[in-house]
Amino acid sequence: MNTNKITLLGTGTSVGIPMVGCKCIVCKSEQPKNKRLRTSAYIEYEGKNFLIDIGPDFRQQMLNNQIENIDAILITHPHFDHIGGYDDIRGFNFSQEKPIKLYTNQFSYEALKKQFYYVFEASDYPSLPSTEYIEIKENTTFQFETTDIKALGIWHGKMPCLGFRFGNLAYLTDVNDIPENVFEDLKNLDVLILDALRIDKHPSHFSLKESIEIAKKINAKQTVFIHISHHMGLHEEVSKILPKNMTIGFDSQTINF
Numbered sequence: 001m002n003t004n005k006i007t008l009l010g011t012g013t014s015v016g017i018p019m020v021g022c023k024c025i026v027c028k029s030e031q032p033k034n035k036r037l038r039t040s041a042y043i044e045y046e047g048k049n050f051l052i053d054i055g056p057d058f059r060q061q062m063l064n065n066q067i068e069n070i071d072a073i074l075i076t077h078p079h080f081d082h083i084g085g086y087d088d089i090r091g092f093n094f095s096q097e098k099p100i101k102l103y104t105n106q107f108s109y110e111a112l113k114k115q116f117y118y119v120f121e122a123s124d125y126p127s128l129p130s131t132e133y134i135e136i137k138e139n140t141t142f143q144f145e146t147t148d149i150k151a152l153g154i155w156h157g158k159m160p161c162l163g164f165r166f167g168n169l170a171y172l173t174d175v176n177d178i179p180e181n182v183f184e185d186l187k188n189l190d191v192l193i194l195d196a197l198r199i200d201k202h203p204s205h206f207s208l209k210e211s212i213e214i215a216k217k218i219n220a221k222q223t224v225f226i227h228i229s230h231h232m233g234l235h236e237e238v239s240k241i242l243p244k245n246m247t248i249g250f251d252s253q254t255i256n257f
């Protein structure tokens, strides 16, 4: 049996922690667990390497975690903190000498094309990022070579977002509403990675209280919260108030599944 592993490349919300210009206790903390790059993950599953989202910290995340190969990129939704590093995949294009397969829905792909318009215009410029787009639809299973991955349709305010299930792990970032039918696909999980922005309610992310309720309903063996804002407070303080089997994630954390 393969050992499957997720690495949390970043666990911070869109502005990261520390946020530029902020002097709060979290942003000023020297504790490494209070420093958070933008949310993204690397999943080694059945011998293949998947990147979930390609945020503005992508390059640093690859270097920090010594990642030397990506077989496929999965995009959850097209906010800048999830696609802003797209241009930097050129490094892998040079080393792997081929386009990288990119799986997302049509909505995100159209937005990516607008954001990085110069990549998708006819051009003979030789060093543009290169991907091969494969459309996936929510609530369907898709294949990458011999692996099966399920795409889950969730809501991020008014924006559709994709969650993913790899075997007994599910990854749900940028979400504040999970349609009832999707819970069917979240049964028997060993690991649930779930958005929990901050203590206070927010229009497009689960608050910590909401995430805890959802995590109880899903009942994975282990739940790890991501996409954390400096408003959440210090990692070491928030960790004390969480139910059993639930933790706040931190950058470069790895979990086998």
Ligand SMILES: [Zn+2]
Pocket (backbone or CB within 6 Å): 013, 014, 039, 079, 081, 082, 174, 227
């Ligand atoms: Zn985000």
Ligand SMILES: [Zn+2]
Pocket (backbone or CB within 6 Å): 018, 019, 022, 023, 024, 025, 026, 027, 028, 230
């Ligand atoms: Zn702050």
Ligand SMILES: [Zn+2]
Pocket (backbone or CB within 6 Å): 077, 079, 156, 174
């Ligand atoms: Zn978002």
